[in-house]
Amino acid sequence: MKRICIALVGLMTVAAPTRAELVDFKILHREPYADGKSFGDVGPYEKIVGIARFAVDPKHPRNKVIVDLDLAPANKDGKVEFESDVYILAPKDVSKGNGALFYDVNNRGNKLALGMFNTPADNPFLMRRGYTVVWCGWIGELLPGGDRLLLKPPIPLENGKPLRGVVRFEMSSDKLVKSMPLSRRPNHGSYRPTAEGLARATLTRRNLVGDPRVVVPPRMWQVKVQPMIEAKEGVGGTLPEVRLELTEGFEPGVLYELICECEGSIVQGTGFAAVRDLISFLRHDHGARNPFQGADKKPPFDRANAFGVSQSGRFLRHLLWQGFNEDEKDRIVFDGLIPHVAGGGLGFFNHRFAQPTRHNGQHEDHTYPADLFPFAYGDDRDVLSHRVEGILSAYQKSSKQPKVLHTQSAAEYWHRSGSLVHTKFAKSGPRMFDAEIPANVRIYAFGGTQHGPAADPAKPGTSQNLANPADYRPFLRALLDSLDEWVRTGKEPPPSVYPRFDDNTLVDWRKLEFPNLPGVAIPKVIQAPVYADYGPEFRTRGIIGVEPPRVKLSRAVLVPKSDASGNDVGTLNLPDVAVPLATYTGWNLRKKEVGAEGQLASLLGSYIPFPRTKADREKTGDPRMSIEEYGTFENYLKRYAEACERLVQGRYLLAEDAKRLIEGRAKVKHLFDR
Numbered sequence: 001m002k003r004i005c006i007a008l009v010g011l012m013t014v015a016a017p018t019r020a021e022l023v024d025f026k027i028l029h030r031e032p033y034a035d036g037k038s039f040g041d042v043g044p045y046e047k048i049v050g051i052a053r054f055a056v057d058p059k060h061p062r063n064k065v066i067v068d069l070d071l072a073p074a075n076k077d078g079k080v081e082f083e084s085d086v087y088i089l090a091p092k093d094v095s096k097g098n099g100a101l102f103y104d105v106n107n108r109g110n111k112l113a114l115g116m117f118n119t120p121a122d123n124p125f126l127m128r129r130g131y132t133v134v135w136c137g138w139i140g141e142l143l144p145g146g147d148r149l150l151l152k153p154p155i156p157l158e159n160g161k162p163l164r165g166v167v168r169f170e171m172s173s174d175k176l177v178k179s180m181p182l183s184r185r186p187n188h189g190s191y192r193p194t195a196e197g198l199a200r201a202t203l204t205r206r207n208l209v210g211d212p213r214v215v216v217p218p219r220m221w222q223v224k225v226q227p228m229i230e231a232k233e234g235v236g237g238t239l240p241e242v243r244l245e246l247t248e249g250f251e252p253g254v255l256y257e258l259i260c261e262c263e264g265s266i267v268q269g270t271g272f273a274a275v276r277d278l279i280s281f282l283r284h285d286h287g288a289r290n291p292f293q294g295a296d297k298k299p300p301f302d303r304a305n306a307f308g309v310s311q312s313g314r315f316l317r318h319l320l321w322q323g324f325n326e327d328e329k330d331r332i333v334f335d336g337l338i339p340h341v342a343g344g345g346l347g348f349f350n351h352r353f354a355q356p357t358r359h360n361g362q363h364e365d366h367t368y369p370a371d372l373f374p375f376a377y378g379d380d381r382d383v384l385s386h387r388v389e390g391i392l393s394a395y396q397k398s399s400k401q402p403k404v405l406h407t408q409s410a411a412e413y414w415h416r417s418g419s420l421v422h423t424k425f426a427k428s429g430p431r432m433f434d435a436e437i438p439a440n441v442r443i444y445a446f447g448g449t450q451h452g453p454a455a456d457p458a459k460p461g462t463s464q465n466l467a468n469p470a471d472y473r474p475f476l477r478a479l480l481d482s483l484d485e486w487v488r489t490g491k492e493p494p495p496s497v498y499p500r501f502d503d504n505t506l507v508d509w510r511k512l513e514f515p516n517l518p519g520v521a522i523p524k525v526i527q528a529p530v531y532a533d534y535g536p537e538f539r540t541r542g543i544i545g546v547e548p549p550r551v552k553l554s555r556a557v558l559v560p561k562s563d564a565s566g567n568d569v570g571t572l573n574l575p576d577v578a579v580p581l582a583t584y585t586g587w588n589l590r591k592k593e594v595g596a597e598g599q600l601a602s603l604l605g606s607y608i609p610f611p612r613t614k615a616d617r618e619k620t621g622d623p624r625m626s627i628e629e630y631g632t633f634e635n636y637l638k639r640y641a642e643a644c645e646r647l648v649q650g651r652y653l654l655a656e657d658a659k660r661l662i663e664g665r666a667k668v669k670h671l672f673d674r
Contacts, residue, residue, distance in 0.1 A: 021328060022281040024053035025086075025291070028233055033089055039127035042096050048088040048291075051235060052136065055079035056273050057328070065322050066269035067350050067542035068163070071156035082267070084274040085137040085149040085234045087111065091130060094292045094300050098130035100484060101304040103279055103334070105312035106135050108357055109148025109187070112309045116340075116453075117480065119473050120660075129481075132292065132301065136278050138271030138315070139356050140238045141189050144231035148187065151274060152235045153266045156352075163265040167191050167353045168547040169258045172364050173250040174462050174594040180250055182223075182242045182258065184364075185357055189239025193223055197261025203244075204257050208596065209366045213257065213548075220247045223258075238266055253595015255364070259547050262353065269350035269542075271315075272324040279304050279334065280327040303487050305336040307480070310451065310603075311359060313342030314370070318349050321374065323394035325402055332400040335487040338480065340407045341451050343416025344375040344529070344557075351542040362415065362527035362600040363590070367549055369538070371529035375420035377404065377441045383425045384531045384553075392438060404441045405483050405493060409449040409472060410560060410568050410586025413499075415527050415603050418445070419506060419558040422498055432556060434501045444479065444652075445498040446472040447560060447571025448584030450605030457607045463588035464521060468605030470576055470584050474657040482651060494651045497572040499560040505570025509559040515566050515583075518620045520608060523587050525599055528554040559586075565624045566608070572652060575643040575661055579636065581627055581668060583608040612671065633672040637665055 033045035057079055058069040072080045091097040104113035113133060117125045126133055137149040144150060156163055169182040169190065182190035193201065203221050204213035226241040244258060282292070283301045292300045308316045316339040319325065325333045348370050349356045358368040373382045379390040395401040412418030422443055424435040437443060448470055455467035482493035499506035507513075509526050531552045535545025560568040566583035567573070577584050588604040590596050611617040613628040630636040641662050647653035 021054060021056065021277040022052055023055045023081075026051045026053075032092075039124055042091050042127060042130045044092045045089050045127055046092045048086075048090065049234075050086045051083055052086045052274070052278055053081060053083050054270070054274060054277055055081045056270070056277070060328050062323065062326065062328050063273065065350070066267060066273060067354075068156040068265065068267050068352055069154070069269065071158060071163070072154035072267050073157065080154050080267070080270075082154050082270045082274070083152040083235050084278070085151075086278065087135040087149060088132065089127075090132040090292060094132065096130065097132055097300075098484075099300065099302045100131055101134055101279060101283055101301050102126060102131035103134045103275070103304060103306040105138070105275070105306065105308035105315050106149045107309055107312045108185070109137070109139060109142045109146070109150065111135050111149070112312070113307055116307070116309065116473055116476055125477055134279070134282065136274055137235055138274055140266045140268050140271065141183065141356065142237070143187050143189050143241055144229050144234070144237045146187060150231065150235040150237065151271050152238055153268060153270045155238075156265060156267055162263045163352065164194060164261055164263045165265065165353055165543070166259060166545075166547050167262040169244075170365055170368075171244060171250065171256045171258075172254060173252060175252055176249045178249045179243050179245045182244060183355065183357060188241070188357055189237060190242040191262035191353055192225055192240060192242060192264050193260045193262050198223060201258060201260035205251075206255050206257075207253070208599065209255070209363060216246075216256070221245060239264070251595065252593070253590065253597075253599075257548070265353045268354035268356060271356075272319050272322065272350065275319065276324045276327055276333050280331060284327070284329075284331055303335045303484075304333065305338070305480075305483060305487065306334045307338045308340060308342070310341050311347065311357070313339035314345045314347045314359070315349065317342055317391055318346045320402070320404075321346060321391045321394065322350065325395070326398065326400045330400075332402070334402045336403045336405070336483045338405045338407060338476070338483060340476070341409055341412055341416070342406070343371075343408055343412035343418040344420035345371040345416060351544065353544070360417075360527065360529060361602050362525055363596055364602060366527075367530055367532060367551060369532075369534055369544070369549075371417055375417070376422065376424060376435045377406070378436055378438045380424045380435065384555075392441075401440050403483060403486050405479050406441065406443045407446065407476065407479065408444075409446050409451055409605070410571065410584075411449070411451040411603055411605050412586070413445075413557070413559040414509070414523065414587040415451065415600060417527060417529050417555070417557050420529070420555065423501070423506070423558065432501070432558070437496060442493050443496045443498045444475065445560065445571045446475055447568030447573040448577035448580075448586070448605075449574070450586060450588075451603035455604075461601075461604070462590060462594045463601035463604050463606070464591045465588050465606035465608055467588070468584055468607045470574055470605075470607075472574060474653055474661065475572065475574070477657060478652055478654045481654070497652075499568070499570035503570060505561045506558050507561045509557070512559060512562060514562045515564060515623045517566065517583070517608060517624070518622055521589055521598065523589060523600065526557060526559075527600065528557045530554050565610075575640050575647070578643040579640045581610055581671065583610075583624065627671050628674075630672070633669050636672065637662070640665055
């Protein structure tokens with residue numbers, strides 16, 4: 001293959017038509033980041049915005065797993081081409097960086113790593129550490145705009161025409177609205193229904209997942225396709241926005257489901273190839289090919305780590321499972337990964353008519369093919385399908401296994417089947433037990449936290465209880481330091497911390513001994529993945545032939561045990577949870593006003609403050625200790641500081657974050673005033 005030379009000057013582009021993988025890199029902008037601010041010894045950063053063009057061989061063993069890639073038009077060299085937006089933050093003098101790429105898998109086009117690590121606002125953690133931070137588009141259903149990073153995937157054809165197939169769109173709203181996108185989310189496109197498909201389409205409604213579907217008469221609804229949105233710069237959109245309009249509007253909490261023939265499936269699986277080949281290019285193509293080459297021509301990056309939140313964490317697990325951590329030349333892509341709040345899920349990422357934004361919830365999107373076996377990283381035998389497999393199975397005969405820190409909040413146990421990551425069934429019978437965790441994997445469960453950190457309890461929401469304000473981001477900073485040191489030097493990170501069978505901290509959710517708190521309802525539901533029939537070609541070709549799928553049964557999931565105050569045990573707990581002034585949970589329930597009352601409020605946890613005084617506790621019948629019973633604020637602060645110190649000693653918390661947390665406790669001093 002010919003060499004490619006990329007010069008980051010203005011809008012210069014150098015292409016190599018016969019080169020596979022990344023073949024073209026067009027720079028749209030290159031400018032100072034943060035107004036040229038200097039970040040300690042690393043110095044100032046620059047922002048590089050561009051477009052990467054790829055060409056991959058559908059016959060290459062690494063690419064055969066990409067669904068419908070073989071049906072996409074190929075260039076004269078037999079390669080399939082596609083494009084992706086690229087966004088990079090790098091030290092202006094890359095030799096002053098730490099030598100590591102840090103890839104943040106964007107979430108629905110949005111960059112999240114800065115908000116997860118560079119907090120509070122005066123703590124540019126990733127820049128102080130010297131990372132070169134990289135993003136690229138990987139989702140083909142997004143609409144242009146809002147600085148979203150887009151993928152422009154290939155369009156597969158049969159007999160020269162776009163593919164057709166039956167597609168299911170589920171929609172629900174927390175308030176009465178007349179119109180919704182078929183994707184259920186704003187800023188997302190949808191596959192275009194055919195005229196014949198709409199003539200035969202069915203729209204149904206049901207209040208809860210298990211309720212019978214009730215047909216909505218055709219006179220009560222219509223589908224409208226919006227004009228395609230063109231990107232002002234960067235990669236353009238691939239799918240239009242398609243909206244469903246209801247004469248009487250979408251009733252809050254109700255599940256509406258449209259099933260119809262659509263056309264224009266995309267090769268969504270090329271999103272994995274885009275990430276693989278961009279990172280492989282940046283770290284392995286040295287000399288003139290690499291935009292960050294040093295004056296001495298030595299490779300500027302000796303390692304690459306990746307981080308993904310929620311959907312993006314599931315992307316990393318799916319990437320591992322399908323073997324994308326090795327490039328076409330059998331080289332490792334990522335040395336270390338942090339799939340964060342992914343729970344036990346994979347994704348609807350590499351299928352015909354894929355809808356990557358869907359995730360399995362207890363109420364919404366419950367039966368989409370996202371949370372599927374395998375769930376654990378090590379090999380497990382599925383008692384339902386009888387397959388033996390794990391997330392890392394593709395690397396058993398390879399040296400390309402990355403080091404993995406799997407992190408999850410308490411909400412993942414209730415909303416995202418988090419227990420399946422570290423449990424498995426006995427070879428015969430329904431008994432479950434602790435799974436053996438591979439040596440290159442650590443699991444950290446952040447007790448008493450919700451899916452997204454640091455919610456504001458003062459803001460009204462969709463749930464019965466106050467939103468959970470616990471902020472687990474200090475854990476992420478410490479663990480990223482440990483991951484990078486593990487990759488760089490071999491020093492192992494701190495031990496895994498998660499609830500287990502062998503110490504009785506992982507329990508059946510239906511038998512959870514949660515305290516009887518006044519005015520607080522306990523969940524009577526949980527998200528558990530379904531074992532469903534999606535049709536005969538689903539496993540072999542990624543094609544869904546049965547809509548809605550035939551659900552056979554749900555898998556067993558478990559949750560952390562509660563202590564007397566309702567806080568999680570057996571988990572890695574923040575000082576706020578270890579020395580609590582409230583009960584912090586990973587669950588919350590939908591309130592009546594938003595419909596589906598009593599179902600799980602998607603991905604939310606609860607914050608239930610302790611009573612202020614012993615008299616308040618006794619008056620309401622609250623079984624928890626009151627704040628007054630801590631004694632003085634100074635006594636509470638001493639215990640809080642001791643909890644911080646234990647976490648620092650265990651390398652779960654940085655000393656600078658411990659200091660910040662202790663100083664921040666001044667805001668609760670008034671609760672101890674008498």
